[in-house]
Amino acid sequence: MCSKDVSAVASPIEIVETTVNTAQSLYTGVSLRLADIGYLLKQIAEISKHPPFDCTFSDMYPIHEYKMGLKTKISFVCKMCNIERTIHLIEETDGEMDINSVLALATVSTGSGYSTINEMLSVLNVPFMSNSTYQQHHENVADIIEETAWKVVEEAGQEEARIAQELGEVDESGIPMITVVADGVWSKRSYFVNYNASSGIVGLYNWC
Ligand SMILES: [Zn+2]
Incomplete structure (x- = not known):
């Protein structure tokens, strides 16, 4: 008979560990x-x-699985010499987003959310993460998106300033002048009471 010990730690990042002490039952059915x-x-x-x-x-046979969202590592033991080795399913790379944050980015990019991706992975029988853990990755991704957006806007502004200077489109102080067109919109929702939506969009475009 095998024994199975399952523990979950919710903070700061949810970790699920599963251990067996024989070669049989770490994985049963579709995993x-x-x-x-x-x-x-x-x-x-x-x-x-x-x-x-x-x-x-x-x-060798698996005796222990350590899951942190979609990141998994599995420990194997050798039935001949009893040596134990651990395999990571995805490589950890310094300075790059981990697979959980990449999934949060993909979810945001496709306009879906935790419930959608959780349902999809459940159908595929792939273990996922709790909503609170997902939200931590979501916040990390939101910071990265904001930083990247500001960087792109600054680079675009510098490029437009350079082009304006080349064309002599500067004011009396030599400051580049860039003609832009701006527009914005937000919805005015009125399902039960008449009120405005709390968010909208604004676009700012260079006018050549
Ligand atoms: Zn061995």
Whole structure:
């Protein structure tokens, strides 16, 4: 018989760990995970033919899974020499968004939200994360989107200023003059009472 211990920690990032003490029951039925296939195969090759008995990967079985959102690492133990090794399904790279934040960005970019992506992954039988954990990644992504948007706006402004100077379109102080067209809109909702929406959009375009 095997024993299974499942624990979940909600703060700061939800972590789910599953452990078994035999070769049988860590995975039963369909157990889909997100993996970088090349990175996964490289790690499997590295732990195959391991000393001291040149055991292969087929001699190893999973005993522990550590899930943090879509990030997963699995520990294997060798039934021949009892050595234990851990494989990451997706490589951790410094300075890049992790897969959970990338998923939050994809969700925002497609105009959907937690419920939609949670439902989709549930149908696929891929374990996901709690709403509170998702919201933490969502906030991180929102900061990155804002920083990137400001950077793009500043770069566009510098480019327009350079073009204006080349064309001699400057004021008496030498400050570049850029002709722009602006427009904005927000909805006026009135389902039950007459009130305005709390957000809208504004566009500012260079006029050449
Ligand atoms: Zn071994």
